[in-house]
Amino acid sequence: xxxxxxxxxxxxxxxxxxxxxxxxxxxxxxxxxxxxxxxxxxxxxxxxxxxxxxxxxxxxxxxxxxxxxxxxxxxxxxxxxxxxxxxxxxxxxxxxxxxxxxxxxxxxxxxxxx
Amino acid sequence: xxxxxxxxxxxxxxxxxxxxxxxxxxxxxxxxxxxxxxxxxxxxxxxxxxxxxxxxxxxxxxxxxxxxxxxxxxxxxxxxxxxxxxxxxxxxxxxxxxxxxxxxxxxxxxxxx
Numbered sequence: 001x002x003x004x005x006x007x008x009x010x011x012x013x014x015x016x017x018x019x020x021x022x023x024x025x026x027x028x029x030x031x032x033x034x035x036x037x038x039x040x041x042x043x044x045x046x047x048x049x050x051x052x053x054x055x056x057x058x059x060x061x062x063x064x065x066x067x068x069x070x071x072x073x074x075x076x077x078x079x080x081x082x083x084x085x086x087x088x089x090x091x092x093x094x095x096x097x098x099x100x101x102x103x104x105x106x107x108x109x110x111x112x113x114x
Numbered sequence: 115x116x117x118x119x120x121x122x123x124x125x126x127x128x129x130x131x132x133x134x135x136x137x138x139x140x141x142x143x144x145x146x147x148x149x150x151x152x153x154x155x156x157x158x159x160x161x162x163x164x165x166x167x168x169x170x171x172x173x174x175x176x177x178x179x180x181x182x183x184x185x186x187x188x189x190x191x192x193x194x195x196x197x198x199x200x201x202x203x204x205x206x207x208x209x210x211x212x213x214x215x216x217x218x219x220x221x222x223x224x225x226x227x
Contacts, residue, residue: 004156006156031214032214034215034216036218041203042220042221043120043205043218043219043220043221044218045218046215046216046217046218049215089156089157091216093214100145100209100214101147101162101170102147102159102207102216103159104149104157104158105156106154106155106156
């Protein structure tokens with residue numbers, strides 16, 4: 001069974017800092033990994049999707065990397081802003097079976113204060 | 115708005131009542147997922163449809179829960195004889211053919227009193 005762990009569980013930083021959020025998974029036979037953002041009481045917004053053959057993906061101030069062999073992904077947020085405050089979730093899909101059901105971690109709750 | 119739509123956004127019900135939630139996926143998305151999320155936790159998988167076929171169900175989906183996706187379009191999730199432990203956010207997601215990127219709705223917040 002795939003287990004996904006996110007560290008740290010919570011993070012509070014001043015505006016402008018560069019951040020690294022970590023996601024680790026136990027089964028390296030993944031199809032892809034997806035990072036999401038969730039605002040309080042809301043649904044999930046997709047940030048980045050990394051296929052198993054890729055090493056990283058970038059979107060604006062966000063960069064996600066993937067190391068399948070070590071079972072890790074990191075989400076790098078450059079020059080953090082108060083509007084980045086949210087919970088960040090990673091989800092992993094395994095190969096095989098055809099259902100590609102995402103398995104989620106518990107998330108990292110981020111607060112960026114002015 | 116062409117995103118995943120869920121209805122209602124909020125539901126308060128008394129213990130023992132039945133509730134039904136609806137999810138409208140993005141048009142032509144053949145894969146549809148239901149998840150449950152409690153406070154401070156990540157989403158937990160409940161069930162998966164490919165077109166109208168329910169292909170996987172989690173052990174979390176007790177016999178009080180049932181989901182349908184008639185005609186492979188919208189889906190409904192029904193909870194019978196609700197319990198306080200059913201209080202959670204219920205999330206629906208869909209993915210298009212040939213692409214596993216999941217798009218989530220805004221969720222239905224259920225409170226059982």
